[in-house]
Amino acid sequence: MNNQSKKKKSAYTVGARQKAFPWVVPFASVRLTLTLLSLSMILIFVATLEQVRIGIRGAQAEYFESFYGIWYYPEQFWGGSFLSVVPLPIPGGYLLGGLLIINLIAAFVTRFQWSGKKIGIQIIHLGIILLLIGQMTTQAIQVESRMQINKGESSDYIERFHGVELALTDVTDANRSKVVSIPEELLKPGSTLRVPGFPFKVRVKAFGPNCSFDFKESAAQRSKITMDVNRGIGASANLSLSPRDEDYSNDAANFGYLVFQLVNGSEELGTWLAVAHPAGNDRWKFVHTKLEGMAFQPLRHEGRLWGVELRSIREYLPYSIELLKIENEFYQGTDIPHNFESHVNLNLESGQKRKALVYMNTPLRHGGKTFYQYQMNKAADYTVFQVIRNPSWLVPYIACILLSVGLLWQFSFHLINFLRKQSKVSA
Amino acid sequence: MYLNSQNIFKIGASNLLFFSLLCLTSCTEETEIQTYYIPPEYEGPVVAWKLPPNWGENPELSGPMAGSFHVKTNSGPQGRIGVMPFREAVSTLSITNMFGMELGYEKFKEDTLSQVLTTKKVGQKKFEWIHLTERDSPSDPKTALLAVLRQKDETWLFPFVANAALIDQEMNSFISFLDSTTVRAGKKVIRAPRPISAAPTDKPTGAPTWDAPDHWITGKASTVRIASYTVSDEDGNELDFSITSFPGDVGGLQSNVNRWLTQIELPKIESLESTPYLTSYSIDEKDAHLFLAENTEKTIYGALLFGKSRSWFFKIMGDTSLAKVEKENFLNLLTTVCFHDH
Numbered sequence: 212m213n214n215q216s217k218k219k220k221s222a223y224t225v226g227a228r229q230k231a232f233p234w235v236v237p238f239a240s241v242r243l244t245l246t247l248l249s250l251s252m253i254l255i256f257v258a259t260l261e262q263v264r265i266g267i268r269g270a271q272a273e274y275f276e277s278f279y280g281i282w283y284y285p286e287q288f289w290g291g292s293f294l295s296v297v298p299l300p301i302p303g304g305y306l307l308g309g310l311l312i313i314n315l316i317a318a319f320v321t322r323f324q325w326s327g328k329k330i331g332i333q334i335i336h337l338g339i340i341l342l343l344i345g346q347m348t349t350q351a352i353q354v355e356s357r358m359q360i361n362k363g364e365s366s367d368y369i370e371r372f373h374g375v376e377l378a379l380t381d382v383t384d385a386n387r388s389k390v391v392s393i394p395e396e397l398l399k400p401g402s403t404l405r406v407p408g409f410p411f412k413v414r415v416k417a418f419g420p421n422c423s424f425d426f427k428e429s430a431a432q433r434s435k436i437t438m439d440v441n442r443g444i445g446a447s448a449n450l451s452l453s454p455r456d457e458d459y460s461n462d463a464a465n466f467g468y469l470v471f472q473l474v475n476g477s478e479e480l481g482t483w484l485a486v487a488h489p490a491g492n493d494r495w496k497f498v499h500t501k502l503e504g505m506a507f508q509p510l511r512h513e514g515r516l517w518g519v520e521l522r523s524i525r526e527y528l529p530y531s532i533e534l535l536k537i538e539n540e541f542y543q544g545t546d547i548p549h550n551f552e553s554h555v556n557l558n559l560e561s562g563q564k565r566k567a568l569v570y571m572n573t574p575l576r577h578g579g580k581t582f583y584q585y586q587m588n589k590a591a592d593y594t595v596f597q598v599i600r601n602p603s604w605l606v607p608y609i610a611c612i613l614l615s616v617g618l619l620w621q622f623s624f625h626l627i628n629f630l631r632k633q634s635k636v637s638a
Numbered sequence: 639m640y641l642n643s644q645n646i647f648k649i650g651a652s653n654l655l656f657f658s659l660l661c662l663t664s665c666t667e668e669t670e671i672q673t674y675y676i677p678p679e680y681e682g683p684v685v686a687w688k689l690p691p692n693w694g695e696n697p698e699l700s701g702p703m704a705g706s707f708h709v710k711t712n713s714g715p716q717g718r719i720g721v722m723p724f725r726e727a728v729s730t731l732s733i734t735n736m737f738g739m740e741l742g743y744e745k746f747k748e749d750t751l752s753q754v755l756t757t758k759k760v761g762q763k764k765f766e767w768i769h770l771t772e773r774d775s776p777s778d779p780k781t782a783l784l785a786v787l788r789q790k791d792e793t794w795l796f797p798f799v800a801n802a803a804l805i806d807q808e809m810n811s812f813i814s815f816l817d818s819t820t821v822r823a824g825k826k827v828i829r830a831p832r833p834i835s836a837a838p839t840d841k842p843t844g845a846p847t848w849d850a851p852d853h854w855i856t857g858k859a860s861t862v863r864i865a866s867y868t869v870s871d872e873d874g875n876e877l878d879f880s881i882t883s884f885p886g887d888v889g890g891l892q893s894n895v896n897r898w899l900t901q902i903e904l905p906k907i908e909s910l911e912s913t914p915y916l917t918s919y920s921i922d923e924k925d926a927h928l929f930l931a932e933n934t935e936k937t938i939y940g941a942l943l944f945g946k947s948r949s950w951f952f953k954i955m956g957d958t959s960l961a962k963v964e965k966e967n968f969l970n971l972l973t974t975v976c977f978h979d980h
């Protein structure tokens with residue numbers, strides 16, 4: 212019995228664990244930890260500088276949501292005229308975060324003492340591991356969208372802040388509409404898409420995340436990219452496009468565009484132009500009456516009416532939210548918002564209704580999504596929610612609890628030992 | 639290998655490492671074409687059809703047309719078939735007169751309408767069937783076959799205008815076309831012409847139709863003033879809208895511009911060049927002039943269209959503050975004007 216217990220105990224000693232996993236040992240290095248932490252500081256420094264140039268979203272995508280980023284030394288800095296031409300690879304958030312997780316787990320496995328004395332340290336590190344995993348999972352799978360609702364109306368879909376899709380909607384039936392959506396990743400110029408559920412093939416001629424546009428007197432005056440457009444609003448309004456780089460700034464308004472041809476067998480039916488309005492295609496009517504139809508370009512085939520539009524990626528929900536009332540308050544004498552409130556009805560899948568109040572920092576949570584008060588226009592009587600889907604939203608809370616428990620344990624353990632020693636000395 | 643604590647520990651630790659690597663590499667969404675069904679949210683009119691094989695679609699739609707087609711023949715496209723949504727109030731008499739007067743008929747009345755009106759059932763739909771043949775043209779006369787479908791709060795007109803022989807030849811195609819159609823007004827008001835009956839009976843030949851905003855109050859029309867509306871607001875501001883028509887050019891563009899400028903006490907212009915009040919415009923694909931002039935109290939927005947034999951004036955005049963509000967509605971009305979001549 213005694214031997215058995217010794218055997219069991221030996222399996223958990225640091226030496227035994229290092230022997231069992233020799234290949235893990237190098238990953239548990241403290242030097243690696245310090246190197247990774249130093250590189251993380253460089254990453255944050257570079258990304259902060261770059262944020263000025265390419266905006267928060269650009270810096271986030273380039274440096275934090277990637278394995279590496281390329282940085283060019285700023286020209287304004289000392290020696291910038293020489294150094295600014297050299298591309299400097301910077302380890303990205305995924306790389307550093309991933310290595311830190313491996314480093315911590317490896318240390319946990321092969322370096323930490325598994326004893327009651329050190330259990331507080333272990334819990335603290337477990338909390339840090341969870342925090343890192345939670346953050347990386349959040350970055351990878353969190354989806355941010357918006358929901359706009361007019362007062363007195365309800366909405367059952369959300370739209371992504373970034374990214375577009377080509378939506379083909381069959382509205383012929385009075386009771387339901389069929390939607391075929393093609394995400395932007397598939398809209399590669401030159402590609403021909405066979406679309407299940409849609410009678411034609413879609414041949415992509417041009418696609419881009421942003422453009423500027425204007426009206427021309429005739430088709431001949433249009434830019435090369437829209438010269439061939441002979442159907443829909445692009446043709447009737449003689450729209451001419453100039454592609455632009457995607458704007459990553461905070462107040463960016465990117466007008467994604469798509470020039471595509473519909474093909475029936477070998478017959479070309481025509482070329483269409485679709486442009487996505489960043490605030491939703493129902494806003495086109497406020498841009499110009501000629502563009503109002505951009506929200507629904509009709510296409511008829513075999514007794515069916517389809518509507519074609521390029522729009523922000525949309526997700527339909529099994530429930531809807533109805534806007535009952537909105538209120539906004541400002542700090543006296545300023546335009547600085549003090550409080551935005553939206554009184555809503557949550558129309559549940561079961562047919563039941565639930566009243567809710569959404570205001571700053573007090574979101575509505577339902578169906579794995581969190582609805583934050585985002586924008587409001589009382590004059591136009593509408594509200595906009597920022598909708599976050601983050602399945603790992605609980606992980607940081609659990610990690611913080613673990614950290615607190617670990618710290619409490621560790622400090623308490625030392626405090627009790629200290630008090631015991633003190634009482635012995637005084638005795 | 640049996641499971642002792644050391645093996646369990648090894649498996650657990652390896653799984654933990656594997657899981658963390660998996661998290662780093664596999665947390666992306668799949669991109670694929672999706673098909674799904676949603677409750678109807680499109681609020682516009684639904685108009686769909688299946689074209690007979692020997693028919694072609696006219697890409698350009700004029701005025702109120704929701705669809706326009708032709709028959710493909712060896713000598714090129716012939717005939718004109720259309721789909722026109724109407725307001726609910728349109729009467730069969732008005733529709734018949736709209737086409738009948740073009741074909742040389744005397745104005746129909748309720749008691750004479752039965753000469754050209756029958757009903758026809760096509761599939762599940764029941765149509766009013768109006769057959770009009772051009773008067774005084776014995777050989778292959780121009781014919782208008784009008785199929786009127788009435789649904790709840792909606793009227794849909796399917797005119798087939800062609801020579802009599804072509805209509806006879808394409809009768810089966812026309813009937814199968816009508817059978818294939820799906821028409822539904824939707825929640826939005828159908829963009830359609832105001833029926834001809836809204837204008838006086840002795841209205842000039844080739845009179846246009848238009849779509850006025852719902853809140854404009856219809857006023858009294860006359861021979862010259864073929865449309866009349868008033869608009870007012872809570873502050874007592876008022877606007878008067880009119881469509882007038884005269885033979886000839888009524889003195890020409892400059893004279894009419896100066897007449898309007900005088901009405902709001904603005905100085906006359908010496909020449910049409912570089913005047914700030916006029917811009918080139920198009921009404922139902924016809925060259926026209928848009929006139930915008932205002933002072934602090936009174937405003938006139940207008941459009942002047944000089945046709946071959948008649949002139950048309952679309953004018954809204956009244957208090958400046960209200961005119962600014964109604965400017966968009968006025969411009970929208972101009973886009974709905976249709977002369978039904980092409």
